[in-house]
Amino acid sequence: xxxxxxxxxxxxxxxxxxxxxxxxxxxxxxxxxxxxxxxxxxxxxxxxxxxxxxxxxxxxxxxxxxxxxxxxxxxxxxxxxxxxxxxxxxxxxxxxxxxxxxxxxxxxxxxxxxxxxxxxxxxxxxxxxxxxxxxxxxxxxxxxxxxxxxxxxxxxxxxxxxxxxxxxxxxxxxxxxxxxxxxxxxxxxxxxxxxxxxxxxxxxxxxxxxxxxxxxxxxxxxxxxxxxxxxxxxxxxxxxxxxxxxxxxxxxxxxxxxxxxxxxx
Ligand SMILES: Nc1ncnc2c1ncn2[C@@H]1O[C@H](COP(=O)(O)OP(=O)(O)OP(=O)(O)O)[C@@H](O)[C@H]1O
Ligand SMILES: [Mg+2]
Numbered sequence: 593x594x595x596x597x598x599x600x601x602x603x604x605x606x607x608x609x610x611x612x613x614x615x616x617x618x619x620x621x622x623x624x625x626x627x628x629x630x631x632x633x634x635x636x637x638x639x640x641x642x643x644x645x646x647x648x649x650x651x652x653x654x655x656x657x658x659x660x661x662x663x664x665x666x667x668x669x670x671x672x673x674x675x676x677x678x679x680x681x682x683x684x685x686x687x688x689x690x691x692x693x694x695x696x697x698x699x700x701x702x703x704x705x706x707x708x709x710x711x712x713x714x715x716x717x718x719x720x721x722x723x724x725x726x727x728x729x730x731x732x733x734x735x736x737x738x739x740x741x742x743x744x745x746x747x748x749x750x751x752x753x754x755x756x757x758x759x760x761x762x763x764x765x766x767x768x769x770x771x772x773x774x775x776x777x778x779x780x781x782x783x784x785x786x787x788x789x790x791x792x793x794x795x796x797x798x799x800x801x802x803x804x805x806x807x808x809x810x811x812x813x814x815x816x817x818x819x820x821x822x823x824x825x826x827x828x829x830x831x832x833x834x835x836x837x838x839x840x841x842x843x844x845x846x847x848x849x850x851x852x853x854x855x856x857x
Contacts, residue, residue, distance in 0.1 A: 614641035615808035621674030652828035700769035702779040759790035
């Protein structure tokens with residue numbers, strides 16, 4: 593349906609040769625709210641790309657533009673300038689219908705506030721994206737069972753969100769996000785509403801599912817544990833990307849973060 597934006601050049605070469613096409617490409621993205629003297633430049637000329645399979649942590653102070661940038665990448669908001677490509681879709685050129693399809697088939701979101709439907713059980717919440725896609729009942733039930741097992745909630749399938757702990761609710765939200773096997777998972781402070789221990793278990797779960805499902809993820813966070821689990825840390829300051837910080841990987845470039853990975857305990 594959509595025209596592939598990037599010419600596929602063959603397999604990625606981890607040794608640093610000809611790379612696979614990026615899973616996410618952000619080019620010169622800016623988003624300004626309001627105008628004139630009261631304009632807020634939430635995101636300013638941000639460019640970066642994410643290789644398939646990477647887990648990227650997006651960090652920065654409150655108000656630095658993390659949510660705005662994530663929404664522009666996932667098609668919940670439109671930038672005023674620049675271009676976003678996710679997988680083979682040019683997000684910034686999609687129609688409303690195209691954006692709906694993007695969020696159904698390609699990108700999934702996990703939010704700080706979980707966003708579950710209170711009157712539905714955990715299993716029904718997880719199955720919702722499959723219902724929207726009109727998956728067959730047997731397929732849906734099997735997938736829901738597998739996803740609940742993946743996030744360790746097989747025994748809580750019938751409980752409603754109000755009958756689950758915060759960490760359990762976020763697990764349901766993660767399972768739901770995985771329902772349609774998205775290529776990109778966007779999580780906006782997924783542990784922000786949880787105590788630190790529960791938050792850590794959610795971050796480890798995210799790390800594990802990104803690996804096992806072979807998808808790409810961008811996770812905004814204030815938590816140093818997430819930064820350690822990430823393959824790469826992107827730092828926003830006042831709407832600008834201040835540097836890309838490689839943690840355990842093949843990304844080149846110097847970091848100006850104060851505590852590089854090799855100096856952490
Ligand atoms: N709908 C809006 N209208 C006007 N200004 C907005 C809107 N949404 C965000 N902003 C402003 O844009 C800037 C970036 O906000 P954003 O929510 O992206 O920051 P953030 O990094 O996600 O912060 P936090 O860590 O608190 O979630 C802030 O100055 C904010 O006040
Ligand atoms: Mg935010």
